[in-house]
Amino acid sequence: MIETSFRLSCTINGEPIERRVPPTRRLLDFIREDIGLTGVKPGCEVGRCGACMVLVDGEPMNACLLMAYQCEGRSIVTIEGVSGSGDNEAAKPHPIQRAIVAEGGLQCGYCTPGIVISLAGLLEQTVSPSREQIEEALSGNLCRCTGYEGIIRAVMRVSSHLDPTS
Numbered sequence: 001m002i003e004t005s006f007r008l009s010c011t012i013n014g015e016p017i018e019r020r021v022p023p024t025r026r027l028l029d030f031i032r033e034d035i036g037l038t039g040v041k042p043g044c045e046v047g048r049c050g051a052c053m054v055l056v057d058g059e060p061m062n063a064c065l066l067m068a069y070q071c072e073g074r075s076i077v078t079i080e081g082v083s084g085s086g087d088n089e090a091a092k093p094h095p096i097q098r099a100i101v102a103e104g105g106l107q108c109g110y111c112t113p114g115i116v117i118s119l120a121g122l123l124e125q126t127v128s129p130s131r132e133q134i135e136e137a138l139s140g141n142l143c144r145c146t147g148y149e150g151i152i153r154a155v156m157r158v159s160s161h162l163d164p165t166s
């Protein structure tokens with residue numbers, strides 16, 4: 001018998017998820033439509049803009065290029081879950097979110113969830129990334145508004161341990 005759906009068992013923002021998914025269900029659509037987390041943005045839908053970035057086992061990935069069934073057993077974090085951990089931390093912005101606001105690193109904001117995910121992934125790997133590492137981390141994120149300088153300053157602000165809001 002041909003299997004028409006896969007069993008998917010994973011976590012999204014720390015919550016265990018158990019569903020059956022068709023083999024053609026993209027992770028982007030699964031997260032937005034089945035789970036209802038719409039901070040993950042559709043953009044180009046072919047892996048070029050980074051608006052749909054999520055962390056998969058801590059690594060930034062394009063949700064438009066992954067099938068939901070490929071996430072069996074994996075830990076997914078979306079922009080809704082990227083903040084802190086522990087008591088009441090989930091409601092707090094991630095330091096990079098506060099720093100992006102402080103440095104004027106957003107305008108229309110459509111790219112911002114994907115950029116925050118890419119930079120949160122970078123800062124998990126490296127607490128004080130070089131400008132080259134920041135540019136590399138942002139290489140999959142298109143921003144048509146800001147020119148990127150405010151975003152780069154925001155990473156430097158966080159990695160210099162400055163107050164991201166001052």
Ligand code: FES
Pocket residue numbers: 041042043044045046047048049050051052053062063064065
């Ligand atoms: S929507 Fe996924 S990279 Fe553009």
Ligand code: FES
Pocket residue numbers: 105106107108109110111112142143144145146
């Ligand atoms: S702030 Fe508008 S696309 Fe980046």
